[in-house]
Every structure is written in structure tokens, then in C-alpha cells.
Amino acid sequence: MDKLKKLEILSDAAKYDVSCSSSGSNRKNKKDGLGNTSTAGICHSWSDDGRCISLLKILLTNYCVYDCVYCVNRSSNDLPRAIFTPEEVVDLTINFYKRNYIEGLFLSSAVFKSPDYTMELILKVVKTLREKENFNGYIHTKTIPGADDLLVEEVGRYVDRMSVNIELPSENGLKLLAPKKTKKDILKPMGFIHNNILQTKEDKKIFKATPNFVPAGQTTQMIVGATEDNDLNILNLSESLYKTLNLKRVYYSAFIPVSTNPKLPVINSPPLVRENRIYQADWLLRFYNFEAKELLDERNPNFDLELDPKCNWALRNIHLFPVEINKADYKTLLRVPGIGVRSAKRIISARNFTTLDFFDLKKLGIVLKRAQHFITCKGKYFGFNDINPEIIRSQIITPYKNGKDTRQISMFDNVSFEDKWMEIGGEI
Amino acid sequence: MISYIYDGSFDGLLTSIYEAFYAKEKPTDIIREEDFRENFLVEKGYIKTDSEKARKVYSAIENKISPESLRRVFYAYLSELPDSGMIILRYLQVGFKIGSDVDLNLANEDVLNMDKISRLVGKERHRITGILRFKKIKEEILYARVEPDHNIIALVAPHFKERLKGENFIIHDTKREIGVFYNKKEWIVKDIERLDPFLVKDSEEIYEDLWRTYFKAISIQTKTNPKLQKRNMPMRYWKYLTEKNI
Ligand code: SF4
Numbered sequence: 001m002d003k004l005k006k007l008e009i010l011s012d013a014a015k016y017d018v019s020c021s022s023s024g025s026n027r028k029n030k031k032d033g034l035g036n037t038s039t040a041g042i043c044h045s046w047s048d049d050g051r052c053i054s055l056l057k058i059l060l061t062n063y064c065v066y067d068c069v070y071c072v073n074r075s076s077n078d079l080p081r082a083i084f085t086p087e088e089v090v091d092l093t094i095n096f097y098k099r100n101y102i103e104g105l106f107l108s109s110a111v112f113k114s115p116d117y118t119m120e121l122i123l124k125v126v127k128t129l130r131e132k133e134n135f136n137g138y139i140h141t142k143t144i145p146g147a148d149d150l151l152v153e154e155v156g157r158y159v160d161r162m163s164v165n166i167e168l169p170s171e172n173g174l175k176l177l178a179p180k181k182t183k184k185d186i187l188k189p190m191g192f193i194h195n196n197i198l199q200t201k202e203d204k205k206i207f208k209a210t211p212n213f214v215p216a217g218q219t220t221q222m223i224v225g226a227t228e229d230n231d232l233n234i235l236n237l238s239e240s241l242y243k244t245l246n247l248k249r250v251y252y253s254a255f256i257p258v259s260t261n262p263k264l265p266v267i268n269s270p271p272l273v274r275e276n277r278i279y280q281a282d283w284l285l286r287f288y289n290f291e292a293k294e295l296l297d298e299r300n301p302n303f304d305l306e307l308d309p310k311c312n313w314a315l316r317n318i319h320l321f322p323v324e325i326n327k328a329d330y331k332t333l334l335r336v337p338g339i340g341v342r343s344a345k346r347i348i349s350a351r352n353f354t355t356l357d358f359f360d361l362k363k364l365g366i367v368l369k370r371a372q373h374f375i376t377c378k379g380k381y382f383g384f385n386d387i388n389p390e391i392i393r394s395q396i397i398t399p400y401k402n403g404k405d406t407r408q409i410s411m412f413d414n415v416s417f418e419d420k421w422m423e424i425g426g427e428i
Numbered sequence: 429m430i431s432y433i434y435d436g437s438f439d440g441l442l443t444s445i446y447e448a449f450y451a452k453e454k455p456t457d458i459i460r461e462e463d464f465r466e467n468f469l470v471e472k473g474y475i476k477t478d479s480e481k482a483r484k485v486y487s488a489i490e491n492k493i494s495p496e497s498l499r500r501v502f503y504a505y506l507s508e509l510p511d512s513g514m515i516i517l518r519y520l521q522v523g524f525k526i527g528s529d530v531d532l533n534l535a536n537e538d539v540l541n542m543d544k545i546s547r548l549v550g551k552e553r554h555r556i557t558g559i560l561r562f563k564k565i566k567e568e569i570l571y572a573r574v575e576p577d578h579n580i581i582a583l584v585a586p587h588f589k590e591r592l593k594g595e596n597f598i599i600h601d602t603k604r605e606i607g608v609f610y611n612k613k614e615w616i617v618k619d620i621e622r623l624d625p626f627l628v629k630d631s632e633e634i635y636e637d638l639w640r641t642y643f644k645a646i647s648i649q650t651k652t653n654p655k656l657q658k659r660n661m662p663m664r665y666w667k668y669l670t671e672k673n674i
Contacts, residue, residue, distance in 0.1 A: 004641055008641050011646050012645040015645065033593065036591055042558045045671060046656070046660040047646050048652050048654065048657060049649075050657045057646060096639060099561060099635060099639070100560050101639050137591075256648070256650055272651070350533065352529075354533075354536075363535070363540060
């Protein structure tokens with residue numbers, strides 16, 4: 001099979017992995033070497049679905065010994081299969097990189113022959129890139145659940161980022177849809193990577209020459225809408241992953257029906273709005289000091305599809321508002337709907353020189369559509385006569401048409417899914 | 429009303445700033461010679477570039493305001509926008525009063541305008557590091573064409589030099605007819621008036637086909653969203669984009 005055909009098959013198979021980020025690492029180029037990394041990451045293109053392309057994201061192979069129901073690569077599925085040789089992957093990476101198509105490689109794989117066998121092939125790729133080709137661009141690899149710890153550790157010495165995809169956010173989901181995988185299979189390597197990262201940090205304090213281990217940290221991905229799990233389950237899981245395993249990112253992927261297996265839900269289109277809401281909530285956890293339990297609870301375990309999670313929280317806590325723009329501290333500003341990280345910083349900085357009024361805020365580029373209902377400037381309130389959650393809600397919702405996901409996802413449209421969170425407009 | 433007209437160089441701009449600070453009648457415009465349009469209401473003040481005066485302004489900005497401020501002024505200059513001269517002048521007037529904290533004073537219109545214009549250039553610099561495409565041409569040279577809004581090829585040169593240490597490369601700004609040339613050791617910016625024919629001829633490349641194949645396959649069809657794509661990657665940049673030229 002020629003390279004073109006293989007590439008077509010194996011990038012097509014990788015496209016459901018949401019992550020394409022090249023951030024978090026500041027690897028330097030070496031003498032006679034090729035490439036380096038940029039801490040903030042760089043997008044090189046945007047595909048027709050509008051997602052950022054930063055890395056060459058491919059599977060080593062889509063031949064799989066497993067048969068996970070939700071996955072296109074499941075062994076029972078009839079589709080064209082291919083396998084790259086490690087040399088081919090190396091060659092593509094180097095030549096794409098030189099032409100500035102990519103920041104580096106994101107290599108993943110289905111399970112070919114056995115987890116260890118597959119992991120060894122991945123190791124061969126990353127080792128050749130780093131040692132033989134002196135390549136210092138970005139490398140992200142998946143670990144194959146069930147692969148030997150030693151292999152995982154060795155791969156980790158060469159790459160910038162590693163990920164194990166959780167995919168299904170609960171044990172029940174796994175039992176139903178991926179019966180050969182257990183929670184342990186997935187969490188064990190995550191814990192192992194985490195411990196190695198910590199250990200390497202400690203060692204580096206004593207021996208500066210300690211080799212790196214996954215310097216850009218680990219990430220994971222979950223499918224939204226393939227199981228019964230509600231948003232609260234998902235968000236709680238993410239929160240604990242951030243807290244206990246120090247994950248850099250959790251990615252979410254709206255379930256796209258890839259088979260008609262009766263175990264899978266019947267849906268017409270992927271739940272994009274729901275995915276979007278979960279992303280917003282995830283942002284609130286990581287950059288806005290929110291906790292999952294503030295955003296959802298047992299009585300309201302799912303997000304309001306018409307309203308972003310921050311507005312939703314604010315309306316339920318209307319007694320905390322309005323806040324005075326000239327007095328509120330950074331943390332409080334961040335909790336105002338419509339004011340994001342960048343806006344809050346600009347307000348704080350401009351306040352040092354003058355007392356801000358409503359028009360100053362406009363000049364600063366702060367979007368007031370939502371914020372105006374929750375703030376005062378010099379004591380003056382710009383929303384409606386009195387602060388009434390019902391009325392405010394009716395002003396700021398995005399109507400969610402009869403159970404159908406609309407395409408009008410406004411707020412996250414400008415997210416490239418690159419880690420450059422400042423560019424998210426930051427303004428949730 | 430007097431318009432300062434300078435030769436388009438950074439030194440020329442800084443000389444204009446110098447003159448403006450000491451002049452009794454302040455200019456209403458500071459403009460590059462090539463952007464100047466005759467207008468019978470305005471008096472023309474031709475500024476003769478003086479590297480000594482320019483140097484004084486340069487170090488005054490750096491020392492009395494901040495190196496960051498100097499960076500902003502330089503970026504604003506590279507924007508090549510017609511109002512950049514006056515934005516810089518007004519910003520510096522505030523800057524010399526406030527000192528190193530000037531950039532925090534975003535409620536001030538002049539500071540805000542500087543913030544916007546330098547950010548615009550910084551944003552394009554970043555964008556071009558991503559969407560510039562090299563192709564291999566004769567004798568192992570990587571060659572890229574770009575047509576940026578602002579004059580940023582010298583800003584991206586260090587980035588590519590660091591990455592592609594061991595390669596020869598040319599970054600050709602076809603709008604301004606200049607290019608960055610790097611020879612595995614150092615880079616310079618030179619005028620490119622006439623292109624060698626081998627540069628113009630698009631060499632066919634297997635890797636370009638592979639890249640286009642990849643580009644197509646990686647998109648999720650059920651989520652196609654051309655509006656989002658264009659917002660992130662405006663169409664004016666597609667001209668030299670390998671994946672958009674089939
Ligand atoms: S092991 Fe991975 S690639 Fe194989 S079927 Fe399961 S999810 Fe798909």
C-alpha cells in the first residue's frame with residue numbers, strides 16, 4: 001500500500017481524538033538538531049471542521065485485537081486497515097516539520113497483536129526521532145492500556161506529553177461498551193505517569209541532568225453522550241483528575257454514532273451544545289476557581305443548554321450581585337458573567353489610573369451584553385430596573401430549538417482548542 | 429496644519445518623534461513618504477532622517493519608559509498603518525509623563541490605541557509562524573512566500589532560525605518585495621526585485637500531496653464549520669497555503 005493511502009486511512013482513524021495541542025513544553029533545539037517547541041503552542045492550520053491543526057495526528061495502525069462498541073476501529077467493524085512502519089512515521093514527521101506544516105507528532109494506535117508489541121513500535125518511532133534524527137519538536141503519544149510499565153517509562157523519556165483516554169466516564173459504561181477494558185487498566189498507567197512526573201521533578205532538584213519525563217504533562221479524553229452518565233458525573237471526574245493526577249487537560253468529544261449497536265444510544269447528530277457546555281465548565285474549574293459542586297448538584301445534574309454555566313451559576317446566586325467594577329477584587333471579577341481572564345486583568349490594571357465608568361469598559365473591549373446585568377460602575381447599575389434572574393435570563397439565553405443541537409455555538413466558536421486560553425476570548 | 433513626511437525607515441520615524449517633541453507647532457500627521465497624499469490644506473514637513481536624533485529617542489524610550497514600550501513602538505511602526513505615526517507620538521507623550529507603568533493605563537485612549545496596534549502586529553507575527561509554508565526548491569533551500577498585512581518577516585526570522593538551524597531558507601514577502609535569507613549561520617533581510625526563475629516555478633512535491641491528504645482526512649465531516657475555519661484562518665492568507673491550493 002502506498003504512503004498516501006496509509007496516511008489517508010490512519011489520519012482518518014485518528015480524527016476523533018480531540019487533542020491537537022502543542023503547548024506546555026519548552027524544549028530547546030540542540031546543536032545540529034531540528035526543531036523546538038513553543039510553550040503556548042502554535043496552530044498551523046484549521047481543518048474544515050474549524051479545529052486547529054497543530055500536530056501530525058495519526059494512528060500507527062488501526063488493526064485492533066479489541067472490539068470496543070463505540071469505536072470505529074473495533075475488530076468486528078469492516079473498514080480499510082493499514083499499518084505504518086516506524087520509519088514511515090519518522091519520515092513524515094521530519095518532512096512535514098521542515099515545511100512548517102506542523103509543530104510535531106501526535107502518535108496514537110489501536111492495539112496491534114498485543115499492548116506491549118504496539119507500545120514497542122511507538123517507542124521505536126519516538127526514539128528514532130529524538131536520537132537518530134535529533135528532532136526536538138513536539139511529541140505527544142498515547143499509552144496503550146495494558147502495556148508494560150517499563151515501556152511506558154521509556155517512551156515518557158522521549159516525549160513531551162502522554163495521554164491515556166478514559167473515553168467512558170464510568171465503570172458501568174466500560175462494562176457495557178468496552179468489556180475487555182477495566183477502570184484499573186486505564187487509571188493505572190495514569191497514576192504511573194503521574195508518579196514518574198513527580199519523581200522526575202524531585203530528582204531534577206538534586207541532579208540537574210535527570211532526563212525529562214513527559215514535561216508537558218498528561219491529558220485524557222472522554223466521550224460525551226455515549227453512556228447514561230450525566231454532566232455532574234463527568235465534571236466530578238474531571239475535577240478529581242485535575243486535583244489528584246494533576247492532568248493538564250481533559251478533552252471532551254461529543255459522541256458521533258459510528259455503529260448501530262443496540263447498546264449505543266440512538267441520536268441524529270452529535271450533542272455539540274452539551275459538549276460545549278462541558279468545555280466551558282471545565283474552563284471554569286481550571287482558570288476561574290470554580291468547583292464542580294458550585295456548578296451542578298444532584299438536583300440539577302445537567303447543564304442548561306440555553307445558558308452557559310457561569311451565567312447559570314450567577315443567576316442562581318443573584319444575591320452576590322451586582323458587584324462594583326471599581327472595587328471588586330480579581331477573583332470576584334472573574335465570577336461576573338462575560339468577564340474573562342483577560343478582561344479582569346485589564347480592569348484591574350486600568351483602575352490604578354482612573355475610576356472606570358461604563359464607557360471605559362466598552363473602550364477596554366469588554367463585552368457587556370451579559371456583564372451589564374451583574375455590575376455597577378461608580379455605583380450605577382446598567383441592567384434593568386431591578387435585578388431579577390428571570391428577566392436577565394430571558395435577555396441572555398441562546399434558544400435551544402426543540403431538542404436539536406443548533407449550530408449557533410457562539411462562545412466557543414473562537415476557541416481553537418489550542419491551549420492558548422487567553423485567546424478563548426477568555427470571556428465566559 | 430503640518431504633516432511630517434519621513435522616508436519610511438524606523439530611524440526616520442524616530443527622527444520625526446524627536447522633531448515633534450521640540451517643535452512649536454505640533455504635527456497633525458506623521459506619515460511615510462509612500463503613503464502621503466497631496467492635500468492643499470496641509471503643509472508638508474519633510475523630515476530628514478538623522479541617526480543621532482533617532483538614537484536619542486530610542487534610548488530615551490528604553491530607559492525612561494521601558495524596553496517593553498520600545499517593543500510596542502517598533503511593532504506599531506511595523507504595522508505600516510497610516511495612523512501609526514500619530515499613535516506612536518501620542519503614546520510617547522503619555523509615556524514620558526507616566527514612565528514604566530504607562531502600558532497599564534488602558535483607560536487612556538492613546539495608551540489603548542498603542543495597545544491595539546502593537547497587539548495586531550504581535551498577533552499576525554504569531555499567526556504567520558503557524559501558517560507559513562515552506563517548499564523545497566533547488567539545492568536544498570526551503571522557500572516560503574507570504575503576504576502579511578504588516579511588515580513582520582523580520583519578526584518571524586529568529587523563530588525559524590532557531591527551529592531550522594541546519595537548513596537554508598528564504599521567507600519572501602511578495603507584497604513588499606523583500607525577503608529573509610538564512611544560510612545556516614545568520615539571517616538578513618534583502619530586497620527581492622526580480623525572482624530567479626527557479627524560485628517562481630512551483631516544484632512538485634510528494635510531501636505537499638501527503639499534507640493535502642492529511643488535511644482532508646483529519647476533518648470530521650459531521651462537524652463541518654467553514655465559518656469557524658475562516659475566522660481562525662482568514663481567506664486572505666490562503667493564497668500560499670499548500671492545503672488550500674490544490
Ligand atoms: S482498543 Fe482502542 S482502538 Fe481498539 S477497539 Fe478499543 S478503543 Fe478502539
